[in-house]
Amino acid sequence: MSPSTARAARTPTATDVRAAAERIAPYARRTPVMRTEVDGRPLTLKLEYLQRTGAFKLRGALNALLGGEPADRVITASGGNHGLGVATAASLLGIRATVYVPETIPEAKAAPLAATGAEIVRVGEQYADAADAARTRAETEGVRYLHAYDDPLVVAGQGTIGLEIAADAPECDTVAVAVGGGGLVAGVRLGAGGRRVVAVEPEGCQSLHAALAAGRPVAGPVDSIAASALGAAILGRVPFEVLSAHPVTPALVSDEEITRAQDRLWEEFRIATEPAAAVPFAAWLAGRVPGENPCLVVCGANADWRRVS
Known part of the structure; x- marks a missing residue:
């Protein structure tokens, strides 16, 4: 087995996430967290849409x-x-x-x-x-x-978001993340220091739900307004192995709920997100994110801001 193959076969760990944080620090932004209240409930937003390139990737x-x-x-x-x-x-x-x-x-x-x-x-x-x-x-x-x-290195890199949340918002007991192919949620699960992680998918793109039901990654339909970012037909093998060893709480939201969440993010905070980044907020608004002090990852804003009026 070549070194590259061996690396690809290895499941990443929390140690890999910490190494990734040191590795990328000279190039990536440490994005802020914002503590706020919506509908009388406390909430923290991880403003990852402020990352260079406008997304966590x-x-x-x-x-x-x-x-x-x-x-x-x-x-x-x-x-x-x-x-x-x-x-x-x-x-x-x-x-x-x-x-x-x-x-x-x-x-x-x-x-x-x-x-x-x-x-x-x-x-x-x-x-x-x-x-x-x-x-x-x-x-x-x-x-x-x-x-x-x-890819284990990609998963570990995405996990630096969880590491930052644990350090900058230690009072948060839950982290909610949008799921496509699983790299972000798997990484955050490793980096979040044992906090409950809620993995939220659109109803039309259920790669994680399908994998959990089948006991392995399986292909499924891709049909959602968030499909441009969350449209992986099958969960990645590396994320599946991470999430099998470190379970998360799955949740689903409808396209209508995603759209309403986008509108609320704009109305409340003037945050113009792409649909995928509103998915965790949609689940929280619908009461599907448990915890007294949840943190929602607003993962990207690469949408046409001119749609917002």
């Missing part, structure tokens, strides 16, 4: 490129945010990046991605189509393929 990309075997080129696939994270991280580190995206990528994500100077290739209608094409090219050309969420 930069953390995992930086950790993977800094912690992996040295390379001058990387290929990835993304619904938008991961690609922007990889392209930005690659630019910071002097690495060439090629990003495959679905043809349906929102322009609010496509435009900043193109501005990084990375090679952009549009393929198919869903993330899975772009990922298949990207992996094929990476194998053909002998270039490293960086998975959006099924």
Whole structure:
């Protein structure tokens, strides 16, 4: 087994998250937490949408490129945010990046991605189509393929959010996170210091619920307004192994609840999020996030702000 294969096969730990925090500190922002009250209930928001690139994905990309075997080129696939994270991280580190995206990528994500100077290739209608094409090219050309969420270094990098919450908001007893392929929730579970983690999915994109029901990652439908960020058809193997050893509390929200949560975030805080980032808030508004002092991760804001009026 090669070093890269051995690394890919290893399940990340809390120690890996702490190492990731030190590794990415010179490049990633330590995003703030905001303590507030909504509808008479205390609430803390982790403002990760203030991260460079407008989303949390930069953390995992930086950790993977800094912690992996040295390379001058990387290929990835993304619904938008991961690609922007990889392209930005690659630019910071002097690495060439090629990003495959679905043809349906929102322009609010496509435009900043193109501005990084990375090679952009549009393929198919869903993330899975772009990922298949990207992996094929990476194998053909002998270039490293960086998975959006099924990579231990990526998971550990995303976990630095949980580490920051534990340090900056120690009174929080619950952390709620949106779930797509599972990289963020698995990382936060490792980094949050034993706090309860609520894993929230749209009703139309239930990769975690499907994996828990089947006892393994299985493919499922992708149909939600949050699909551009949470549209993984199957949970990653690495996140599944983390969450099998460190269980989380699953929850579901409807598209209508997500839209209302987006509107409330704007009305209450003037935060214009993409649908995926409103998913934890939607679950909290619906009473599906337990805890006396919950923290919700507002994970990204790469949406067209002009839709907000």
